[in-house]
Amino acid sequence: MTSAVLPDYVPVPDASLGPALNENGYYVGRVERNLFWVTDGTYQSAFLATRDGVVLFDAPPTIGHNLRRAVDEVAAREGVTNTVTHLVYSHHHADHAGAAGLFDDGVVRVGHAETRRLLLRDDDPNRPAPQVTFGDTYTLRVGGERAELAFHGPNHSPDNIYVHFPDHDALMLVDVVNAGWVPIYNLNLSEDVPGYLAAPERATAYPWKHFIGGHLGRLGTRDDLVLHQQYIEDIVDNARAALASVDPTPYFRKYGANAWAGVAGYLDAVTERAAAPVIAKYTGVLAAADVAAFTTSTTFTILQSMRLDLGAGSQIHP
Numbered sequence: 198m199t200s201a202v203l204p205d206y207v208p209v210p211d212a213s214l215g216p217a218l219n220e221n222g223y224y225v226g227r228v229e230r231n232l233f234w235v236t237d238g239t240y241q242s243a244f245l246a247t248r249d250g251v252v253l254f255d256a257p258p259t260i261g262h263n264l265r266r267a268v269d270e271v272a273a274r275e276g277v278t279n280t281v282t283h284l285v286y287s288h289h290h291a292d293h294a295g296a297a298g299l300f301d302d303g304v305v306r307v308g309h310a311e312t313r314r315l316l317l318r319d320d321d322p323n324r325p326a327p328q329v330t331f332g333d334t335y336t337l338r339v340g341g342e343r344a345e346l347a348f349h350g351p352n353h354s355p356d357n358i359y360v361h362f363p364d365h366d367a368l369m370l371v372d373v374v375n376a377g378w379v380p381i382y383n384l385n386l387s388e389d390v391p392g393y394l395a396a397p398e399r400a401t402a403y404p405w406k407h408f409i410g411g412h413l414g415r416l417g418t419r420d421d422l423v424l425h426q427q428y429i430e431d432i433v434d435n436a437r438a439a440l441a442s443v444d445p446t447p448y449f450r451k452y453g454a455n456a457w458a459g460v461a462g463y464l465d466a467v468t469e470r471a472a473a474p475v476i477a478k479y480t481g482v483l484a485a486a487d488v489a490a491f492t493t494s495t496t497f498t499i500l501q502s503m504r505l506d507l508g509a510g511s512q513i514h515p
């Protein structure tokens with residue numbers, strides 16, 4: 198038995214929580230008209246219940262077979278077919294797509310061309326590659342409804358797309374903004390940092406009222422994107438100030454020939470100085486802001502992008 202003392206955190210703000218789950222462990226709710234969303238409290242999926250079939254957007258394995266239950270429940274209530282005819286991948290990651298294999302071979306799978314390439318590479322039977330792919334934009338029309346899929350460059354992943362529902366006042370963009378919560382480790386484990394940082398502004402350029410972010414227990418609003426952007430901007434501002442104010446000399450002097458120890462000491466000091474005021478400011482505002490490893494690792498990721506992508510602090514030897 199371990200006797201480790203687990204850390205305590207401030208309570209999750211009420212505004213960050215969503216509706217209660219049912220006895221099967223999910224909640225399904227109407228976004229608008231016949232667009233619905235499903236959550237298990239941590240992950241989110243969505244579907245259009247049209248007269249000609251159900252269009253599913255993402256299939257997180259944590260929701261798993263509850264996707265079928267949610268679709269059946271809604272289809273029965275709305276008096277439409279419960280046949281899932283289309284499945285759209287937001288991106289290739291297994292935590293959002295790993296239950297795709299639960300749906301019939303007859304389903305039409307739609308995704309970005311890069312999603313297809315990555316899924317063929319990953320060769321995971323739970324995530325069959327999409328047969329219908331696109332490069333820039335694709336209008337999916339099923340049963341008199343439409344979803345506008347668009348790729349605006351890599352962000353969280355190399356293939357993450359925007360799904361706009363113009364007739365439902367909604368936008369789905371997964372793994373960028375966690376409504377009411379901070380991003381998890383390393384900027385939500387994002388691969389293209391400048392792309393990730395620019396994504397919320399692209400999202401707000403679309404007209405919508407409801408935001409489906411793929412995570413946690415409630416839908417997002419435009420205010421959630423503003424708050425997320427403020428959190429990120431504060432990290433960027435503090436990172437820039439820390440880069441300008443932390444003196445690397447003591448670290449390199451102490452570690453001498455062990456250059457990597459000097460680098461680690463210096464970068465850790467810059468990261469700590471930049472993250473501390475952000476953690477203090479957002480604790481109690483964004484849930485899990487005080488889970489220090491999240492804000493600290495996100496700050497580290499942004500700092501490295503400032504160095505490596507933007508050239509901040511880069512000096513040419515005289």
Ligand SMILES: [Zn+2]
Nearest residue numbers: 290353354372
């Ligand atoms: Zn992802």
